[in-house]
Amino acid sequence: xxxxxxxxxxxxxxxxxxxxxxxxxxxxxxxxxxxxxxxxxxxxxxxxxxxxxxxxxxxxxxxxxxxxxxxxxxxxxxxxxxxxxxxxxxxxxxxxxxxxxxxxxxxxxxxxxxxxxxxxxxxxxxxxxxxxxxxxxxxxxxxxxxxxxxxxxxxxxxxxxxxxxxxxxxxxxxxxxxxxxxxxxxxxxxxxxxxxxxxxxxxxxxxxxxxxxxxxxxxxxxxxxxxxxxxxxxxxxxxxxxxxxxxxxxxxxxxxxxxxxxxxxxxxxxxxxxxxxxxxxxxxxxxxxxxxxxxxxxxxxxxxxxxxxxxxxxxxxxxxxxxxxxxxxxxxxxxxxxxxxxxxxxxxxxxxxxxxxxxxxxxxxxxxxxxxxxxxxxxxxxxxxxxxxxxxxxxxxxxxxxxxxxxxxxxxxxxxxxxxxxxxxxxxxxxxxxxxxxxxxxxxxxxxxxxxxxxxxxxxxxxxxxxxxxxxxxxxxxxxxxxxxxxxxxxxxxxxxxxxxxxxxxxxxxxxxxxxxxxxxxxxxxxxxxxxxxxxxxxxxxxxxxxxxxxxxxxxxxxxxxxxxxxxxxxxxxxxxxxxxxxxxxxxxxxxxxxxxxxxxxxxxxxxxxxxxxxxxxxxxxxxxxxxxxxxxxxxxxxxxxxxxxxxxxxxxxxxxxxxxxxxxxxxxxxxxxxxxxxxxxxxxxxxxxxx
Numbered sequence: 001x002x003x004x005x006x007x008x009x010x011x012x013x014x015x016x017x018x019x020x021x022x023x024x025x026x027x028x029x030x031x032x033x034x035x036x037x038x039x040x041x042x043x044x045x046x047x048x049x050x051x052x053x054x055x056x057x058x059x060x061x062x063x064x065x066x067x068x069x070x071x072x073x074x075x076x077x078x079x080x081x082x083x084x085x086x087x088x089x090x091x092x093x094x095x096x097x098x099x100x101x102x103x104x105x106x107x108x109x110x111x112x113x114x115x116x117x118x119x120x121x122x123x124x125x126x127x128x129x130x131x132x133x134x135x136x137x138x139x140x141x142x143x144x145x146x147x148x149x150x151x152x153x154x155x156x157x158x159x160x161x162x163x164x165x166x167x168x169x170x171x172x173x174x175x176x177x178x179x180x181x182x183x184x185x186x187x188x189x190x191x192x193x194x195x196x197x198x199x200x201x202x203x204x205x206x207x208x209x210x211x212x213x214x215x216x217x218x219x220x221x222x223x224x225x226x227x228x229x230x231x232x233x234x235x236x237x238x239x240x241x242x243x244x245x246x247x248x249x250x251x252x253x254x255x256x257x258x259x260x261x262x263x264x265x266x267x268x269x270x271x272x273x274x275x276x277x278x279x280x281x282x283x284x285x286x287x288x289x290x291x292x293x294x295x296x297x298x299x300x301x302x303x304x305x306x307x308x309x310x311x312x313x314x315x316x317x318x319x320x321x322x323x324x325x326x327x328x329x330x331x332x333x334x335x336x337x338x339x340x341x342x343x344x345x346x347x348x349x350x351x352x353x354x355x356x357x358x359x360x361x362x363x364x365x366x367x368x369x370x371x372x373x374x375x376x377x378x379x380x381x382x383x384x385x386x387x388x389x390x391x392x393x394x395x396x397x398x399x400x401x402x403x404x405x406x407x408x409x410x411x412x413x414x415x416x417x418x419x420x421x422x423x424x425x426x427x428x429x430x431x432x433x434x435x436x437x438x439x440x441x442x443x444x445x446x447x448x449x450x451x452x453x454x455x456x457x458x459x460x461x462x463x464x465x466x467x468x469x470x471x472x473x474x475x476x477x478x479x480x481x482x483x484x485x486x487x488x489x490x491x492x493x494x495x496x497x498x499x500x501x502x503x504x505x506x507x508x509x510x511x512x513x514x515x516x517x518x519x520x521x522x523x524x525x526x527x528x529x530x531x532x533x534x535x536x537x538x539x540x541x542x543x544x545x546x547x548x549x550x551x552x553x554x555x556x557x558x559x560x561x562x563x564x565x566x567x568x569x570x571x572x573x574x575x576x577x578x579x580x581x582x583x584x585x586x587x588x589x590x591x592x593x594x595x596x597x598x599x600x601x602x603x604x605x606x607x608x609x610x611x612x613x614x615x616x617x618x619x620x621x622x623x624x625x626x627x628x629x630x631x632x633x634x635x636x637x638x639x640x641x642x643x644x645x646x647x648x649x650x651x652x653x654x655x656x657x658x659x660x661x662x663x664x665x666x667x668x669x670x671x672x673x674x675x676x677x678x679x680x681x682x683x684x685x686x687x688x689x690x691x692x
Contacts, residue, residue: 005271005275008271009268009271009272009275012267012271013264013267013268013271016263016264016266016267017260017263017264017267019263020259020260020263021256021259021260022217022218023259024255024256024259024260025215025217025223025234025253025256026217026218026219026221028234028251028253028255028256029217029221029223029234029236031251032182032234032235032236032249032250032251033236035180035182035236035249035251036236036237036238036247036248036249038180039178039180039184039247039249040238040240040247042178042179042180043174043175043178043240043243043247046174046175046178047149047169047174047243050089050091050151050167050169051134051151053085053089053091053094053151053165053167054134054151054152054153054164054165054166054167055134055153055165056085057082057085057094057096057153057165058153058154058155058165060078060081062074062077062078062081063078063081063096063105063155063163063165064155064157064162066078066096066104066105067096067098067104067155067157067162067163068157068162070098070104075104075105076109078096078104078105079105079106079107079109081105082094082095082096082105082106082107083107083108083109083110085107086107086108089167090173091167091168091169092148092168092169092170092173093106093107093108093167093168094106094107094165094166094167094168095107095115095166095168096163096164096165096166097120097126097129097163097164097165097166098162098163099130099161099162099163100119100121101119101120101121101122101123101126102116102118102119102120102121103115103116103118103120104116104163120166123137123150124137125137125150125151125152125164125166126152126164126166128152129152129153129154129164129166130154130161130164132154132161133154134151134152134153134154135150135151135152135153135164135166136149136150136151136152136242136243137149137150137152138150138188138243138244138245140188140192140194140203146170146172147170147171147172147194147195148168148169148170148171149168149169149171149174149243150166150167150168150169151166151167151169152164152165152166152167153165171186171194171195172195175195178197180197180249182197182249182250182251182252183196183197183198183233183249183250183252184196184197184198184247184248184249184250185197185198185200185206185247185248185249185250186245186246186247186248187206187245187246187248188244188245188246189244189245189246191205191206191207191246192204192205192206193205193206193209198250199228199229199231200228206248209228210226210227210228211226211227211228212224212225212226212227212235213225213227223235223236224236224237225253226250231252232252232253232254232256233250233251233252233253234250234251234253235248235249235250235251236248236249236251237249309329310329310330311330312329312331313331314331314423314424314425315328315329315331315332315334315335315336315423315424315425315426316328316329316331316332316421316422316423316424317332317348317421317422317423317424318399318419318420318421318422319348319367319419319420319422320367320418320419320420321367321418321420322347322367323347323348323349323367324345324346324347324348325343325344325345325346325347325348325351326344326345326419327344328340328343328344332424335382335384335390335392335424335426336351336382336383336384336385337384337385337386338384338385342385348422350383351382351383352380352381352382352383352392352394352422352424367418367420372398374395374396374397374398375394375395375396376395376397377393377395378393378394378395379391379392379393379394379427380392380393380394382424382426390426390428391426391427391428391431392424392425392426392427393424393425393427394422394423394424394425395422395423396420396421396422396423397420397421397423398418398419398420399418399419399420399421482520485516485517485520486520488512488516489513489516489517492509492510492512492513492516493513495509496509496510496513538577538578538579538663539577539578539579540575540576540577540686540688541575541576541577541578541579541580541583542573542574542575543569543573543574543575543576543583543610543616543618543683544569544570544573544574544610545580546580546583546584546587547567547569547587547608547610547618549580549584550584550587550588550591551565551567551587551591551608553588554588554591554592554595557595558595558606561595561598561599561604562604563595563598563604563605563606564604564605564606565606565607565608566605566606566607566608567607567608567609568607568608568609568610569610570610570611570612574610574612574616574685575685575686575687575688576616576663576665576683576684576685576686577663577684577686578663578683582659582662582663583659583663585655585656585659586656586659586660586681587618587620589652589653589655589656590620590656590679590681591606591608591620592652593652593653594606594620594621594622594624594676594677594679595622596624597622597624597625597626597676597677598622598623598624598676599624600625601623601624601625601676603623604622604623605622605623605674606620606621606622606623607619607620607621607622607672607674608620609621612685613685614684614685615665615682615683615684615685616682616683616684616685617680617681617682618680618681618682618683619678619679619680619681620678620679620681621672621673621674621676621677621678621679622672622674622676622677622678623672623674623675623676624675624676624677625676626671626672626675626676626677627669627677632669635653635669636653636654636656636657636667637654660681660683663683663684664683664684665681665682665683665684666681666682667679667680667681667682668680668682
């Protein structure tokens, strides 16, 4: 499905790109046509500004007298007149020709005296004037690179042709009046470029300077595309026959690429957005379908639960945190021989517990406490409605709010109070059979008791051995720590014997001995603290102090095993309720296990990090071999260990779990970012401002 959508997206994007390119080229074609018309209009307007000059000169009296009588003094006068007129009109030059095509007066007579020696008899503008027409001629001199345009007008004396007035216009001055923002090219009828506002070379053939190829648009119009040095244009050209020019306007096609790029992004992005929207719609439909199926399944499940509850072969009671009965199924009513209206809101302790059964009585009358633990399969005595007693097996479990909705619906009051499910099984028949079996199996029970006693003694011996092994490992660490200061003390004592006559040096050595003895006392205090029994009362204990004291026991081992130790402790002191000895026992066990796990590792890293929020979190991570997946579920059970036989009894983590549970905390195990195992201890944070 995804592949089909991708192919559709690509095809759609390709089609959009083609349409966008064609539409943009059509717009450029239209813009080029409008710009070309504007340029031609401006050219003709610029030329029209000079068309009156030849006729104006032909009407001058001095001009006619010069052509009629050819007086030299008149030549200077007319030349001065042409000079002034040329300056006012802004043309390039003005001159006067006789019937033979020779100049008699010239606006630039001061600078070009040889101009009078040249003949204009063969020029088109003179021949047109001599024929009685207003002449015009374009001249392109490639050598001088000065293209010019000539306008002429015949001069008559009556009906007799006596000469011609000529205006010369430099094309460079003419085309400067063009205001087009596009590239404008003007060529003569031979294709030679004489004007360009772009990067084309003037006075060379234009067709040879660019690659030109036609392109047909979707509306049937054929346009022309030009390419030169990675530049692309759309060209619009027109030939001006009266001027013998061809004018071309080039529109840059960068906007085509820009529009194509934008169209590609929008079309592809739109398809992707549409696809995501459809996917979201599909997911929503699937979610709604799943919710409907879930509701139907819950409805079926609830109906099944109600049927199971009402037809169960055991008695089911629903009680609140005060021990009052809120619901009873049919079997429970039969077992206690009462009606529903009699049993509802009655304390369960009156119906289930006899005076001689304090455990069940205490449990059922104190349900509303945080450390509630379920009662499973406990044998007691029930009291029927008529006062007779019968043996029963009772189980009490706490119901979470989301569990067993059908039981909550069956309760008379639908509040948010805690609920407990009580299972009652009448074991009168089983008790009778047990009495018979008991008499038949007295000898077997005696053997079982003896075997159980033997196993219990063996288990106690294993626990004691585990304690002795832990004490041995701690003693080894203490011995390592004490060995160095003892050696130093012996050396200082030997030095003191030599310095009995030098009291000032003796004092310095005795101070060093005093520091060493303090260090030894600190080490032995850790061992003494570790040996303390579980205190009855809890008090605030500094986590930083517990970690630091525990690490002192492993200081020498960390150095000997070349372990890279990293500790991250908060700057402010954190407290938890407990006692130093048991908290240090937790840290010591976890650090010792981490060091053991890294025994064969090439890289040995140990990290201890303490963070806090509403709880204090202690994370101990190592780079050891990790913990096998099959041991994770039973890791904190007694006698479960991954160590070799003789290296450990599997009691350390069980003790740690027990201590943390007593301190209302929790411990978790997972993978370490260092590559081994990571143990996380969570304990309630204690504020020193709290009232003890």
